[in-house]
Amino acid sequence: MARWEPGARERLVVAAVDLFTEQGYDATTVTQIAERAGVTKSTFFRHFPDKRELLVAGQETLSALLAEGIAAAPEGAPPLDAVAAGLELACDAMGPANRELGPRLKAAVAASAELQERDALKSVGMAAAMAEALQGRGVPEVQAHVAAELGVLAFKRGFSAWSEAEAERAGSFWDHAAVAYEELRAAGAALVHGGS
Known part of the structure; x- marks a missing residue:
């Protein structure tokens, strides 16, 4: 071998x-x-x-892509727009093999407390990378952390939708993450301004 x-x-x-x-x-x-x-x-x-x-394989690369996309967002872009840029770069790096693995990975994590813990740590790592990149752009710490957490949630919701979609309708990961991101952004605005 x-x-x-x-x-x-x-x-x-x-x-x-x-x-x-x-x-x-x-x-x-x-x-x-x-x-x-x-x-x-x-x-x-x-x-x-x-x-x-094994569960966090590729986490360093993913976190680096999220941070790189945030850093490369246009100067003066609001924090959530910078997060969207990071999400798009990270999502574009994931292909059909990642999508096909999604449902099996979800089932494996759901069946193991230890894997759930590792998955939670992966989310923490992603949020930390995004928050640090946002702070590097001059975003205040609390705002950076809130925007980063929204980014993690959009990533996870988008990945779930993408991996569960029928193959012929799956599109790209970013297609699903962008929808999740906009839904979450609207939900945040509704919390601030009232309404549903």
């Missing part, structure tokens, strides 16, 4: 999610994940320190 087999990281994530769904997180071993992915156990450990880390 080749030492650094192309696509091994992605295959490990898919194998783990499938096994977590089929037999539960606690019953799944690193050896089983490696075998299902067609790699050695040592290859697994070159990519991940343990099976918990």
Whole structure:
């Protein structure tokens, strides 16, 4: 077997999610994940320190994309517009394989308290990256955190809608995240101004 087999990281994530769904997180071993992915156990450990880390695979890249999009938003753009720019950049980096994995990942997380905890930490990391990028644009701390949390919620709602959509109607992730973002933005305005 080749030492650094192309696509091994992605295959490990898919194998783990499938096994977590089929037999539960606690019953799944690193050896089983490696075998299902067609790699050695040592290859697994070159990519991940343990099976918990599979859930947050790509989090650093995702957080970096969110922050990069926010930083690249036009000068003077309101904080929520900068968040939208970050969301769009991150969403555009995700393709059909991410969409197909979504429902299986959701089921695996729902069945494991430990995976729910890791998923929550992933959300915290995304929010922190966006808030820091907003503060780098001069947005006050409290506003930056509120805008970042709205961004995380839009990301999660958009991903859920995208991954559950029928393939021929799925469109892009950004299509769904943009709708979720606008709904949340309108809901926030309704809270401030009253109405429904």
